[in-house]
Amino acid sequence: MELGSDPRLVVVINSQLRQPNSYKKARVKLMEISPGVKMLYLDYQGAIVHPILVWDEDMAILIDTGFPGQFEELRAEIEKAGVSFDQLRGVILTHQDVDHIGSLPEILQERGNAVTVCAHELDQPYIQGKRPLLKDGQLENPPKGRVDMTLMDGQEMPWCGGIQVIHTPGHTPGHISLYLKNSKLLVAGDSMYSINGVIQGIHPPTTPDMEAARLSLHKYKELDLQSVVCYHGGLSHAHVHDQIVKLCEE
Numbered sequence: 001m002e003l004g005s006d007p008r009l010v011v012v013i014n015s016q017l018r019q020p021n022s023y024k025k026a027r028v029k030l031m032e033i034s035p036g037v038k039m040l041y042l043d044y045q046g047a048i049v050h051p052i053l054v055w056d057e058d059m060a061i062l063i064d065t066g067f068p069g070q071f072e073e074l075r076a077e078i079e080k081a082g083v084s085f086d087q088l089r090g091v092i093l094t095h096q097d098v099d100h101i102g103s104l105p106e107i108l109q110e111r112g113n114a115v116t117v118c119a120h121e122l123d124q125p126y127i128q129g130k131r132p133l134l135k136d137g138q139l140e141n142p143p144k145g146r147v148d149m150t151l152m153d154g155q156e157m158p159w160c161g162g163i164q165v166i167h168t169p170g171h172t173p174g175h176i177s178l179y180l181k182n183s184k185l186l187v188a189g190d191s192m193y194s195i196n197g198v199i200q201g202i203h204p205p206t207t208p209d210m211e212a213a214r215l216s217l218h219k220y221k222e223l224d225l226q227s228v229v230c231y232h233g234g235l236s237h238a239h240v241h242d243q244i245v246k247l248c249e250e
């Protein structure tokens with residue numbers, strides 16, 4: 001896919017959040033959040049995104065996959081964490097947007113049926129290419145791939161100590177967030193964004209259903225949280241529960 005030549009994608013990238021230069025300078029690549037959980041770091045023309053890698057002795061699970069064209073970078077990040085790409089057994093997609101499903105085709109090409117791809121059923125047809133992507137429908141050759149397992153609100157996958165699914169619509173209808181029980185980490189996807197560790201809440205320009213998005217945030221209040229990763233903005237770990245409660249009151 002020739003991304004640089006696609007004006008629509010440039011619009012998408014430009015609409016994504018850019019971190020201040022101080023963030024880039026202070027960045028810690030492959031930030032280890034707790035044993036077996038790392039926040040990856042992918043830079044696409046200044047748009048920085050953070051897939052999450054979770055692993056134990058049995059398997060590795062990747063949450064979101066970066067922009068199209070970032071597969072080699074993604075693989076390198078995974079291997080730098082000391083995890084062989086061959087250990088990858090699951091991919092969880094928080095939602096259908098192109099910066100989250102970008103490397104899905106290459107992952108499927110490399111890992112075939114050894115990997116289980118999961119997403120919410122409301123975003124599944126878009127990821128599979130049966131419907132044009134809601135926000136990137138004009139892309140000539142959008143990334144797509146099979147979804148093997150649809151996930152529901154409240155469902156808990158037994159992988160890597162337990163991964164709980166929270167359906168958090170708003171940014172897309174099938175947006176999900178993940179709660180990693182061992183590390184008490186909330187992987188918030190694009191339900192919220194952050195800057196320099198401070199959670200900023202919903203990102204209105206990329207959130208078609210603000211009402212649903214606001215209701216989704218309330219689901220986080222029940223969680224016993226140690227830290228939060230926003231796909232755009234990265235890790236927050238200071239008083240994250242209080243930050244979320246405050247955002248819910250706004």
Ligand SMILES: [Zn+2]
Binds near residue numbers: 097100232
């Ligand atoms: Zn995104």
